[in-house]
Amino acid sequence: MRNLRRIAVLVSVLALGLCGFAGTARADSTLQTVLKRGEFLAGITADSPPSAYLDAQGRQVGYCADVARYLARRLGVKLTFVPVTAASRIPLLTTGRIDAEVAVTTPQKVRNEVVDFTYSYIWDNGVLLVHAGASTKPEDYQTPSKTIGAVQGDGFIDRWKLVSPSAKFQLFHEASDVAGALRKGDVDAAIVNQNAAVLFVRAGGMAMTSPWTNSPDAIMVRQDDSKWRNWLDWALQRMWVEGTLQKLYVKWFAVEPSFSLGDYGQIQPRVMEIGKTGDPWNKLPDGFLDTLLGPESWKLD
Amino acid sequence: MDWAILWECRAALAGGLAITLAVSVLAIVGATIAGVLVGCLRGSGVYLLQRMTATYTELLRNLPLIVKLFFLYFVIGLPALPAALAALVLHQSAYIADVTEAGLRSVGRGQLDAGLSLGLKRWQVYRRIILPQTVRVMLPPMTSQYVSVIKNTSVVALIGVADLTFQTQQINVETFRGFEAATAATLLYMLVAGAVIAGMTRLQRRQTMVR
Amino acid sequence: MTGAVRGTAIGAANPQVWIWRALVTVALIVSAWLVTSLDWTRVAPSWQFLLLALGRSWWLAIIAMAIGIAAAVPLALLRVYGPRWPRRAATLLIEAVRATPELMIIFWVYFTLPVVTGSQVSAWNAALGSLSVIAAAYLAEVVRAGLYSVPREQREAARALGLKPFAAFRLVVLPQALRNMLPALIAQLVSLFKTTSLVYAIGVMDFFRAVSVTNNAVYAPYPLYIVLAAGYFASCWTITQVVRRFDPAYQLLD
Numbered sequence: 001m002r003n004l005r006r007i008a009v010l011v012s013v014l015a016l017g018l019c020g021f022a023g024t025a026r027a028d029s030t031l032q033t034v035l036k037r038g039e040f041l042a043g044i045t046a047d048s049p050p051s052a053y054l055d056a057q058g059r060q061v062g063y064c065a066d067v068a069r070y071l072a073r074r075l076g077v078k079l080t081f082v083p084v085t086a087a088s089r090i091p092l093l094t095t096g097r098i099d100a101e102v103a104v105t106t107p108q109k110v111r112n113e114v115v116d117f118t119y120s121y122i123w124d125n126g127v128l129l130v131h132a133g134a135s136t137k138p139e140d141y142q143t144p145s146k147t148i149g150a151v152q153g154d155g156f157i158d159r160w161k162l163v164s165p166s167a168k169f170q171l172f173h174e175a176s177d178v179a180g181a182l183r184k185g186d187v188d189a190a191i192v193n194q195n196a197a198v199l200f201v202r203a204g205g206m207a208m209t210s211p212w213t214n215s216p217d218a219i220m221v222r223q224d225d226s227k228w229r230n231w232l233d234w235a236l237q238r239m240w241v242e243g244t245l246q247k248l249y250v251k252w253f254a255v256e257p258s259f260s261l262g263d264y265g266q267i268q269p270r271v272m273e274i275g276k277t278g279d280p281w282n283k284l285p286d287g288f289l290d291t292l293l294g295p296e297s298w299k300l301d
Numbered sequence: 302m303d304w305a306i307l308w309e310c311r312a313a314l315a316g317g318l319a320i321t322l323a324v325s326v327l328a329i330v331g332a333t334i335a336g337v338l339v340g341c342l343r344g345s346g347v348y349l350l351q352r353m354t355a356t357y358t359e360l361l362r363n364l365p366l367i368v369k370l371f372f373l374y375f376v377i378g379l380p381a382l383p384a385a386l387a388a389l390v391l392h393q394s395a396y397i398a399d400v401t402e403a404g405l406r407s408v409g410r411g412q413l414d415a416g417l418s419l420g421l422k423r424w425q426v427y428r429r430i431i432l433p434q435t436v437r438v439m440l441p442p443m444t445s446q447y448v449s450v451i452k453n454t455s456v457v458a459l460i461g462v463a464d465l466t467f468q469t470q471q472i473n474v475e476t477f478r479g480f481e482a483a484t485a486a487t488l489l490y491m492l493v494a495g496a497v498i499a500g501m502t503r504l505q506r507r508q509t510m511v512r
Numbered sequence: 513m514t515g516a517v518r519g520t521a522i523g524a525a526n527p528q529v530w531i532w533r534a535l536v537t538v539a540l541i542v543s544a545w546l547v548t549s550l551d552w553t554r555v556a557p558s559w560q561f562l563l564l565a566l567g568r569s570w571w572l573a574i575i576a577m578a579i580g581i582a583a584a585v586p587l588a589l590l591r592v593y594g595p596r597w598p599r600r601a602a603t604l605l606i607e608a609v610r611a612t613p614e615l616m617i618i619f620w621v622y623f624t625l626p627v628v629t630g631s632q633v634s635a636w637n638a639a640l641g642s643l644s645v646i647a648a649a650y651l652a653e654v655v656r657a658g659l660y661s662v663p664r665e666q667r668e669a670a671r672a673l674g675l676k677p678f679a680a681f682r683l684v685v686l687p688q689a690l691r692n693m694l695p696a697l698i699a700q701l702v703s704l705f706k707t708t709s710l711v712y713a714i715g716v717m718d719f720f721r722a723v724s725v726t727n728n729a730v731y732a733p734y735p736l737y738i739v740l741a742a743g744y745f746a747s748c749w750t751i752t753q754v755v756r757r758f759d760p761a762y763q764l765l766d
Contacts, residue, residue, distance in 0.1 A: 046715075046725070056729035058561040058722065083635065085715050087474050091626060097634075152467075153474025171471070172461045173713060176728045180375045181461065203731050302627075348528040363748035365709040367720065368740055376733050448611065455613035459713060466615055479623035487612050487620055494611040 029227035030099050035280060040077050042068040043084040043098035047175045049199050050252045051122060051217070052103045059298040063252035066297050067121065068102040070244065071235055076282040079301065086153050090115060093222060100232065101220040104193070106155055116225065117218040118232045121245070123259040125211035126156050127197050128189040129182060132205055138212035141189045144168060149178045149187030156191045159213055182206065195253055231279065237261050237271045238281070247293050306478045307485050310468075314482075317468035318489055324382075324464060325451045325493065328389035332450060333443075335390055336397025343398060344405040354398065361395040367456050374460045385457040393450050400446060404439035437508045444501040448494045455490070465489055547738065554730040555739070565722030566743050572718065573705040576640060580647025580704075581655075581697075587648065588655035602652075609649035615710050618642040622714050639711035647704050654700060658693035659685065695759040702751050706744065719743055
């Protein structure tokens with residue numbers, strides 16, 4: 001009898017203690033903010049084809065745009081694209097003007113010091129864009145006599161300097177200006193990611209070298225926002241289990257993804273267990289997936 | 302606010318300033334030559350020349366500078382620096398032509414007749430009497446045109462020329478200290494413009510003294 | 513093309529007139545042939561997007577003009593009627609903005625506003641802010657010239673009639689000044705419209721950027737540059753002609 005009472009007291013003290021812990025108000029996770037607001041502010045770029053770019057009518061299209069549309073629908077909120085640039089994406093994120101950047105940002109240590117990243121959802125490479133008929137070996141462009149074109153602030157620049165310390169650069173304001181400079185011969189090669197290079201090569205007159213580095217891209221979120229990052233990680237893994245992510249990958253990049261989401265390529269067990277509080281996963285309306293995987297996914301905006 | 306970053310990036314800012322100065326000087330010289338030429342042609346009284354120069358100035362003044370710059374660089378295919386200089390010269394010469402024509406018109410016809418009646422040859426009248434007066438009248442508007450040239454050189458950053466504006470952007474993407482860099486660059490531009498204005502004012506004063 | 517061409521009374525029988533007309537006709541025929549020989553099918557689907565962007569450029573110019581005038585009038589008043597130190601401060605501010613490159617002002621406002629407001633502003637707001645600053649600085653000079661253009665007697669007569677200073681200014685001086693400055697104001701609007709092309713550098717979808725985006729999507733530089741030039745030229749030239757109708761002698765030294 002006395003032991004039972006002791007246990008009861010212990011349990012109630014523990015319970016009160018735990019309540020006290022739960023009572024310490026933690027700052028709202030972005031997930032809660034987005035749900036409460038009813039709107040997902042997705043930062044996205046306009047000059048990273050085919051991942052995130054504007055079509056000839058100025059509509060936001062690309063792999064990242066479609067992923068953002070899917071995520072918003074699963075959250076059950078409205079989607080708003082917020083245009084960002086390489087220079088503004090981190091300030092916009094840290095000051096709360098966007099909830100996440102769903103574009104092509106590579107997780108790097110210097111970036112991880114100020115923001116956090118989900119699992120990589122684009123497995124890209126760095127290549128050089130060159131004139132048709134020129135050498136396709138990246139080593140041939142590591143001599144000081146070659147001028148390399150790039151956009152100011154491009155993350156590839158520092159990595160190319162590691163590979164080729166004596167490199168000469170010609171920097172431009174925008175990716176399209178770099179391509180223009182390559183076309184007219186002001187630069188011998190332009191640093192681009194492979195996915196974009198494929199499109200340029202298809203347009204004609206240019207070729208691309210073999211990859212000289214890898215370039216995974218992930219969704220960028222605010223520092224220490226684990227609940228939001230977790231949800232996005234689960235969402236990406238669920239898209240993978242469904243097969244939607246692979247289909248979107250093929251739609252935009254014309255190849256099957258050469259990677260698998262998750263830790264060491266493994267999906268977390270029980271990620272499909274949906275429906276707990278704090279894990280919204282709305283049903284998709286009929287026809288949504290078909291439109292998303294079709295050529296006119298911008299209609300879903 | 303981290304102003305120390307400006308000292309660390311002083312090489313970049315100095316390089317940018319040098320390029321801005323060089324491009325400004327070359328563009329001012331080029332635009333003056335082209336503009337005065339067109340202006341004289343326009344004030345010559347020959348109908349055909351007036352029509353052609355009027356077309357020249359109208360075409361160039363109703364297009365923004367970067368349209369001309371990008372056309373010369375991307376479509377015509379000139380290298381960066383020549384394209385920049387050509388665009389700046391074309392752009393400003395249209396305005397300088399108007400300034401020149403106004404200046405020529407302001408010097409009365411009577412001066413020419415008086416000079417000829419005094420027995421001077423035509424070219425002597427122009428050199429000794431008309432031109433000095435024209436230059437004196439044109440100096441103030443010309444000063445503002447030169448300041449315009451200096452300001453317009455900032456667009457060459459958009460085609461990859463490493464001028465002051467380009468370096469501002471470069472400092473921003475590397476250190477995220479855009480505000481400090483932009484403030485420094487703005488002050489440097491004002492310095493350059495101030496120097497030109499001071500020089501032109503001294504020229505003006507000297508002209509007035511040698512009357 | 514008309515310009516402020518004077519000094520030559522020319523008759524239609526003069527051979528120069530016919531040479532000029534012949535040159536113009538040849539130029540028009542050659543341009544028409546060049547334009548029709550280009551491939552417009554790839555550019556055609558984007559016409560709505562481009563037209564909308566042109567409208568957006570105009571919208572930027574008009575709003576910046578409105579804000580600029582609202583800021584310029586107090587500045588000009590300060591310079592004309594103000595006490596010594598505020599007058600010097602206003603002059604310094606105006607001259608500082610006028611000595612700075614427009615692209616630099618745009619970048620500076622784009623970098624400064626987040627520091628001032630505490631959060632990153634949208635590219636559109638930064639563009640509007642910087643264009644308004646530019647407009648205000650140049651319009652302050654226009655307003656000041658307009659105020660000077662009204663003879664002193666007007667103000668004195670208004671005061672003599674018993675109007676308070678501010679009423680005298682508002683009812684007598686300001687309307688006349690505005691009427692005198694109208695050509696200069698419209699000229700500033702045209703100049704501002706051309707300056708809006710620079711906001712492409714901070715990501716605003718103006719006419720220039722729209723053409724650039726279309727060129728990335730469908731690589732067709734020749735038709736697109738013609739569209740670009742035609743858009744800006746047609747807009748600026750028609751407005752300039754309107755100004756010339758008001759005041760033929762006005763020299764648009766912008």
